[in-house]
Amino acid sequence: MNGKTETKERLRLLTVIREEALLRQRDIYPKEEKVDTWPNLVVKELICMLIFAIVLVAWAMFQNAPLEELANPGLTPKEAKAPWYFVGLQELLVYFDPWISGVVLPTVILVGLALIPYLDPDPIKGVGRYAIWNRKFAVFCFLFGFTMWFALVAVGQYFRGPYWSFYWPWESKEIAKQTEVVLTNFPLPAGIAFLAGYFILGLIVPAVAFQNFFWRLGLLRYHIAMILFMMMMLVPVKILLRQAFHIRYILKTPWFNI
Amino acid sequence: MLKPLIDIHEETAVPRRRVLGGVLFWAAWGVVAILGGVLGAGMLRFLYPRALYEASKIFKAGRPESYKVGSVNLVTGRGVWIVREQEGFYAILAKCTHLGCQPIWYEDQQVFKCPCHGSRFYKTGINFAGPAPRPLDRLQITLSSDGRLLVDKGKTVGMDYILKA
Amino acid sequence: MNIFVQMWRSIFRTGFSDSPVHRVFRVMGNFIFHLHPARVSKEGIKITHTFCLGGLSAFFFVVTAITGGVLMIYYTPDVDKAYANMLDLENVVPFGMFMRNLHRYAAHAMVIVVPLHMLRVFLTSSYKSPREFNWVIGVGLLLMTFLLSFTGYLLPWDQLSYWAVTVGTTMAENTPILGAKGPFSVLGPETDVRFLTLGGTSIDQPTLIRFYFAHCIGLPGALVGLMALHFWRVRKAGGISRPL
Numbered sequence: 001m002n003g004k005t006e007t008k009e010r011l012r013l014l015t016v017i018r019e020e021a022l023l024r025q026r027d028i029y030p031k032e033e034k035v036d037t038w039p040n041l042v043v044k045e046l047i048c049m050l051i052f053a054i055v056l057v058a059w060a061m062f063q064n065a066p067l068e069e070l071a072n073p074g075l076t077p078k079e080a081k082a083p084w085y086f087v088g089l090q091e092l093l094v095y096f097d098p099w100i101s102g103v104v105l106p107t108v109i110l111v112g113l114a115l116i117p118y119l120d121p122d123p124i125k126g127v128g129r130y131a132i133w134n135r136k137f138a139v140f141c142f143l144f145g146f147t148m149w150f151a152l153v154a155v156g157q158y159f160r161g162p163y164w165s166f167y168w169p170w171e172s173k174e175i176a177k178q179t180e181v182v183l184t185n186f187p188l189p190a191g192i193a194f195l196a197g198y199f200i201l202g203l204i205v206p207a208v209a210f211q212n213f214f215w216r217l218g219l220l221r222y223h224i225a226m227i228l229f230m231m232m233m234l235v236p237v238k239i240l241l242r243q244a245f246h247i248r249y250i251l252k253t254p255w256f257n258i
Numbered sequence: 259m260l261k262p263l264i265d266i267h268e269e270t271a272v273p274r275r276r277v278l279g280g281v282l283f284w285a286a287w288g289v290v291a292i293l294g295g296v297l298g299a300g301m302l303r304f305l306y307p308r309a310l311y312e313a314s315k316i317f318k319a320g321r322p323e324s325y326k327v328g329s330v331n332l333v334t335g336r337g338v339w340i341v342r343e344q345e346g347f348y349a350i351l352a353k354c355t356h357l358g359c360q361p362i363w364y365e366d367q368q369v370f371k372c373p374c375h376g377s378r379f380y381k382t383g384i385n386f387a388g389p390a391p392r393p394l395d396r397l398q399i400t401l402s403s404d405g406r407l408l409v410d411k412g413k414t415v416g417m418d419y420i421l422k423a
Numbered sequence: 424m425n426i427f428v429q430m431w432r433s434i435f436r437t438g439f440s441d442s443p444v445h446r447v448f449r450v451m452g453n454f455i456f457h458l459h460p461a462r463v464s465k466e467g468i469k470i471t472h473t474f475c476l477g478g479l480s481a482f483f484f485v486v487t488a489i490t491g492g493v494l495m496i497y498y499t500p501d502v503d504k505a506y507a508n509m510l511d512l513e514n515v516v517p518f519g520m521f522m523r524n525l526h527r528y529a530a531h532a533m534v535i536v537v538p539l540h541m542l543r544v545f546l547t548s549s550y551k552s553p554r555e556f557n558w559v560i561g562v563g564l565l566l567m568t569f570l571l572s573f574t575g576y577l578l579p580w581d582q583l584s585y586w587a588v589t590v591g592t593t594m595a596e597n598t599p600i601l602g603a604k605g606p607f608s609v610l611g612p613e614t615d616v617r618f619l620t621l622g623g624t625s626i627d628q629p630t631l632i633r634f635y636f637a638h639c640i641g642l643p644g645a646l647v648g649l650m651a652l653h654f655w656r657v658r659k660a661g662g663i664s665r666p667l
Contacts, residue, residue, distance in 0.1 A: 041463050042450075042459075048475040048479065060525040065520075067510075068582040069582050070582070073360075074335060077373065080373055080586040086573070097389075098356065102591075102593075103599065110566060122551075127547070127666065130547060138545075142545045163373055163376035183387075356593075359589065
C-alpha cells in the first residue's frame with residue numbers, strides 16, 4: 001500500500017470513530033451529570049459486598065447444608081423433591097406431561113425471554129427509569145411470568161407433601177391424603193376446537209381491540225409476541241381446568257397429550 | 259449509519275483481485291465450517307461410548323415355585339417386580355412412567371403408588387390416577403433351561419403378555 | 424528511594440492523595456475497577472436504581488468459584504467415594520462443612536439474585552437498543568446458573584441428589600423427537616439425549632463424571648466467557664442505562 005492510500009485509510013478510520021462519537025453525543029446520549037467512579041460507585045459496591053459477605057458467612061456458620069443417606073437406586077424417598085429452584089417445574093408436572101413441563105415450557109421460557117428486546121416495539125420508552133405505568137402490557141407480561149414461577153416454587157416447596165399431595169402448612173404430613181379425584185379428558189374434537197379457538201381468538205381479538213398495538217408491532221412481531229403470551233397464559237388456564245373441572249388432558253391423541 | 263467518507267476501494271481494487279479475494283474469503287469460511295462440523299460431530303460421537311459397564315439387563319429370578327400365588331415381589335438391585343397370578347407370571351419394571359421414581363407396592367390396597375407425584379397403578383401396571391401418562395412397562399419373562407425365571411429388562415412386551423405357569 | 428517504599432509504590436501506584444486525576448487513575452489503573460468507566464452517571468449509581476443486583480450476581484459467582492475450587496481438593500467423583508468424601512468434609516476436614524455451606528448458600532443466592540437482576544433490567548427497559556443482545560447474553564447466563572446448580576446437585580451422591588437427578592433426566596427422556604420416550608421419538612434408549620447426559624442408561628459412575636466435568640469445567644468456563652462478554656457490552660453500550 002502506498003503512502004496516499006495509507007493516509008486515506010487513516011482518514012476513513014478517523015471519520016468512522018468521530019461519527020460514532022458524535023452520534024453518541026448528539027442522538028442517543030444527551031448531556032448528563034457525572035461523578036467520579038472512585039469513590040462514589042466503588043464505596044457503594046464495597047458496602048453492598050461486605051453486607052452480603054457477612055450474611056453468607058453467618059448463614060454458613062449457623063445452618064448446615066443438608067446431606068441425606070447414601071444414594072440408593074432401589075428406594076425412592078417419600079418426598080422426592082427437585083432442588084427448590086426447579087420445584088416450580090415439578091409442580092407443573094402435576095398438570096402437564098413431562099415433555100411439556102420439563103422440556104417444551106423451559107425452552108419456550110428461555111426463547112421468549114431472549115426475544116423480549118426484539119418484540120418490544122418502542123426503542124426509547126422508559127429506558128433507565130422505572131416507568132411501569134407507561135409500559136403496562138410489557139410489565140404485566142414479565143411480572144405475571146415472574147410471579148407465576150415463584151408462586152409455583154412456593155406451592156411445590158411448602159404445600160406439597162408425600163405423594164405430592166396438597167397440604168396446608170398447619171396440616172401434618174404424616175397423615176396420608178386419600179383424595180382420589182376422577183379426572184376426565186376432553187373428547188378429541190372438543191380438544192382440537194378448544195386449543196384452536198384459544199389461539200385463534202387470542203390472536204384475533206387483541207388485534208381488533210387494540211389496533212394501534214397491532215400496527216406498532218407489525219405482523220411478525222405481533223404473532224410471535226402473542227403466541228408466546230398465549231402459551232404463558234395456557235399454564236394458569238390448564239391449572240384452572242384441572243382444579244375446577246377435573247380435566248386431565250385438553251387434547252388427547254395417540255402420540256401426545258396436552 | 260456509519261458511512262466512510264472516502265471509499266478506498268475506488269482506486270486500488272482490480273476486478274481480478276476482487277474475484278480472487280472473494281474466492282479466498284469463501285474458501286476460508288468453507289474450511290472453517292468443515293472443520294467445525296467434523297470436530298463437532300466427533301465431539302458428539304465421543305460422548306457415546308462403544309461399551310457400557312452396566313449390570314446385565316438379563317437376570318435370573320429364582321424358581322417359579324418360590325413365588326406365592328397373588329404375590330408381588332421386588333427383585334432388589336434390579337428394580338423389577340415379579341407378579342405371580344393364578345394363570346402365570348409377569349414382570350413389571352419398577353420405574354414410574356412419569357419421571358422415573360420407583361413406586362411402592364401397597365399390599366393392603368393392592369396398588370403401586372409413586373412417591374414423586376402420586377401416580378397410582380393397578381397390580382397389572384395399568385395407571386389409574388396421578389400424572390403418569392402410560393402403564394408401567396411390562397418386561398419379557400421366560401423360563402430358562404435350568405428351570406428358573408429369566409427376565410430381560412431390555413425387552414418390553416405387551417400388556418397381555420404372561421408366562422403361563 | 425527506600426526499598427520498601429519502592430515496593431509499596433510498585434504495587435499501589437496512586438498513593439493516598441486525592442485529586443480528580445488521582446481518582447481517574449485509580450479506576451483506570453486497577454484491573455477490577457477498570458470494568459467501570461472513570462466517571463459514571465450520577466443517576467445510574469443510585470442504589471434504588473440497580474440495587475447492586477448485577478454486581479451481587481458476580482460476587483456470589485466468585486464466592487462459589489473459590490469455595491468450589493477448595494472443595495475439589497477433598498472430593499473424588501467416584502460413586503464409591505463421593506458420599507464418604509462428603510462425610511469427611513462434614514466431620515473430618517476443619518472448616519469443611521463451612522466451605523460446603525458457603526458454596527451451597529452462595530449458589531442459592533445466585534439463583535435468587537440473577538432473576539432479580541433480570542427483573543430490574545426489565546423494569547428499567549435496559550434491554551432496549553443498543554443493549555438488545557446483551558439481554559440475550561444475560562438469558563444465557565441465567566441458563567448457565569440453573570445448569571450449574573443442577574449439575575452440582577448430583578455430586579454429594581446422597582438420596583436427595585440421586586432422585587432429584589432421576590426426575591430431571593427422565594424429563595430429558597421425554598423430550599419430543601430427541602428423547603426415547605417422548606412424542607415422535609426417533610432415537611432409542613441408547614442414543615437419546617438422556618443417554619447423552621447420563622453416559623449410560625442409568626445414573627451411575629459415567630453420570631457422576633459427566634456432571635462433575637460440566638459442573639467444574641464446562642459450565643463455569645462458559646459462564647465466565649459469557650460474563651466477560653456481558654460486562655464488555657455494558658461498557659460499550661455506554662454503561663448503566665439512564666433516562667433518555
